[in-house]
Amino acid sequence: MKISNRKYEHLKIATKYPKQDSYTGFEDVLLVHEALSNFNFSDVDTSIFFIKENISMPLLISSMTGGFKEAEKVNRRLAEAAQRNLIPIGVGSIRAAIEEKKFIKSYSIVREVAPDVPVISNIGIQQLVKGGVSLAEEAVELINADALAIHLNKLQELIMPEGEPNQSGAVEVLREVIRKLKVKVIIKETGCGISKEVALLASHLKINYVDVGGSGGTNFAVIEGIRAKKIRDVEKLELSKKFSSWGIPTAISVLEAKSVGGIEVIASGGIRNGLEVAKSIVLGSCCAGVARPLLEAAIKGPKFLEKTINRFKNELTATMFLVGARSVEELKTKPYVLTGTVRDWVIQRKLTQS
Numbered sequence: 546m547k548i549s550n551r552k553y554e555h556l557k558i559a560t561k562y563p564k565q566d567s568y569t570g571f572e573d574v575l576l577v578h579e580a581l582s583n584f585n586f587s588d589v590d591t592s593i594f595f596i597k598e599n600i601s602m603p604l605l606i607s608s609m610t611g612g613f614k615e616a617e618k619v620n621r622r623l624a625e626a627a628q629r630n631l632i633p634i635g636v637g638s639i640r641a642a643i644e645e646k647k648f649i650k651s652y653s654i655v656r657e658v659a660p661d662v663p664v665i666s667n668i669g670i671q672q673l674v675k676g677g678v679s680l681a682e683e684a685v686e687l688i689n690a691d692a693l694a695i696h697l698n699k700l701q702e703l704i705m706p707e708g709e710p711n712q713s714g715a716v717e718v719l720r721e722v723i724r725k726l727k728v729k730v731i732i733k734e735t736g737c738g739i740s741k742e743v744a745l746l747a748s749h750l751k752i753n754y755v756d757v758g759g760s761g762g763t764n765f766a767v768i769e770g771i772r773a774k775k776i777r778d779v780e781k782l783e784l785s786k787k788f789s790s791w792g793i794p795t796a797i798s799v800l801e802a803k804s805v806g807g808i809e810v811i812a813s814g815g816i817r818n819g820l821e822v823a824k825s826i827v828l829g830s831c832c833a834g835v836a837r838p839l840l841e842a843a844i845k846g847p848k849f850l851e852k853t854i855n856r857f858k859n860e861l862t863a864t865m866f867l868v869g870a871r872s873v874e875e876l877k878t879k880p881y882v883l884t885g886t887v888r889d890w891v892i893q894r895k896l897t898q899s
């Protein structure tokens with residue numbers, strides 16, 4: 546199947562299958578209410594510095610789409626919202642545009658419409674091991690991006706009928722990309738999370754950001770399973786069922802990655818409200834990425850998208866007021882309590898905040 550058709554199928558299935566969301570670990574992260582703080586609700590400032598700009602809140606529109614006709618409209622709406630709200634935005638894997646130039650516009654529209662916010666390009670590690678630094682440079686130049694997210698998606702590549710589960714040479718190519726690329730580099734999972742061991746490797750490689758892409762949100766094992774069923778690929782379908790709950794839940798993955806020093810962590814995977822954005826910041830992330838809820842809202846229309854982003858902001862601001870944090874920097878210092886699976890995991894894996 547052509548990449549453009551595959552990308553279209555991903556979007557269709559992801560937004561039509563509402564029951565993907567599961568345990569992210571945020572259920573077991575409790576914030577501590579602060580009944581008395583010496584400031585007003587209107588004093589709460591959610592802005593932060595991210596990649597190269599001040600942004601209005603620690604919310605990133607995660608990498609999603611591009612590479613087929615309808616994607617241009619969706620990316621335009623997402624980019625308009627990013628520009629209006631001053632929040633960063635990623636595009637989906639740019640491979641489709643590199644292979645079929647007619648699809649460049651479906652990605653470059655983002656930079657055109659959102660000139661004042663960080664724009665993040667995206668490519669898979671399995672493409673990078675073949676294409677090397679020049680592919681990374683092309684991915685950035687095509688859309689004049691401020692950063693490149695390199696996605697790691699072993700599970701999806703295993704289940705996807707056209708998958709390429711190849712990572713041989715990945716470390717060497719990452720080292721080279723970091724050395725030569727003129728923009729910031731993010732490594733990013735897409736639903737299975739990042740462990741402390743991988744975060745440590747990323748830190749040694751001097752990768753700028755780790756986006757944990759933990760489990761509990763959009764589930765590519767399920768999405769690829771649906772695609773495998775359609776073409777009666779029984780083996781892939783079985784694999785999809787066995788591994789549909791594989792991965793490190795998002796909140797736990799943030800704690801894993803944050804136990805390593807020297808790396809900025811982005812929380813993503815199943816983040817569905819501003820309270821969870823706040824929890825991810827308290828656990829040590831610099832910001833939180835949200836994908837499917839914003840995609841669904843963008844498809845419904847710009848008004849729905851605006852409403853969803855406003856809801857995230859209101860919930861985040863409310864949480865900051867309730868825990869007594871005037872700024873995102875203050876939010877990072879607030880106490881939290883871990884229960885259940887998250888607590889057990891932290892103890893057994895001996896995770897401590899660096």
Ligand SMILES: Cc1cc2nc3c(=O)[nH]c(=O)nc-3n(C[C@H](O)[C@H](O)[C@H](O)COP(=O)(O)O)c2cc1C
Pocket residue numbers: 555556557559607608609610636637638667694695696733734735736758761762763813814815816834835836837838840
């Ligand atoms: C339709 C769709 C397409 C996606 N395509 C990409 C992609 O090309 N590259 C990537 O790094 N992540 C991709 N993702 C993964 C998201 O960036 C994000 O990591 C994941 O969806 C978890 O976030 P969520 O639970 O908020 O959706 C895609 C997600 C969706 C919903």
